[in-house]
Amino acid sequence: MTLHFAYGSNMSRALMGARCRGAEAAGIAVLSGWRFVINPEGFGSIAPRPGGRVHGVLWRLSARDLAAINAYESVDSGLYLRRRLPVRCGDVQAMALVYIARRQGEGTPRPGYISLVVEAAREWQLPEIYIRSLARWAPSRWRGVRAKDTGEVG
Template structure:
């Protein structure tokens, strides 16, 4: 990787190239990867939550540094919706890749809602339920990216709601 690029781990709507490339036109898909030690949750938008026995699937993108301001703007870092931090993910051939990642700035304490083998929270409070169109984007993008079927099944089990708001 060139010095003027970074790796980004996307686990929600940014798995979609059409979504990500709207504000990161330099983004190039690198590989499907797994982030260990986290689970997927929602507060309308997707986020990751630390959990030592879980994992999150997503995509690694290589992006030029000049796209960082747009990516931070989209993730609303300035208003503390998400925070930026580094994670190490593993590709299907078990290559470790250090990536920029975003985590929602909220406390999530619903680990008890997950079964032993579950990685995606499907027992959401009513205000946390994502929109139908948002989850469809995530699921369709995950299928296209060839994220493992069991994980896509968990995504399909996330409750959704009608929502007039659209990105």
């Protein structure tokens, strides 16, 4: 079994179930020292940030599910890189596989993407302040200030 920390659309039970049929949720988890961003391609990624926290879901994946999620995240074509990073799930710290966009920088989310991420965050009852920071990435909510500009550490 491989532990996978999901922070974007892979937090969704329905979407993860369709992508990785054998995936089992281990619970909600936190990745410290990072922040959520939208990559130049319009999807979720993370970037280092001292004091930052990314909330998400820890999944247990079989070898078959791992191959499926690697394909979905376009690892072979280089869209995302895989890294093992320490996450905290309750009182337990574990090393988990995390996908990070190869191209760094920030972009505009693809239509509907942030809605999926926010819905999944609500499904898992992540902290409301964190959910609001995710929702700020929606272009319709930009009022001259984007989530990255707020300095908020969810």
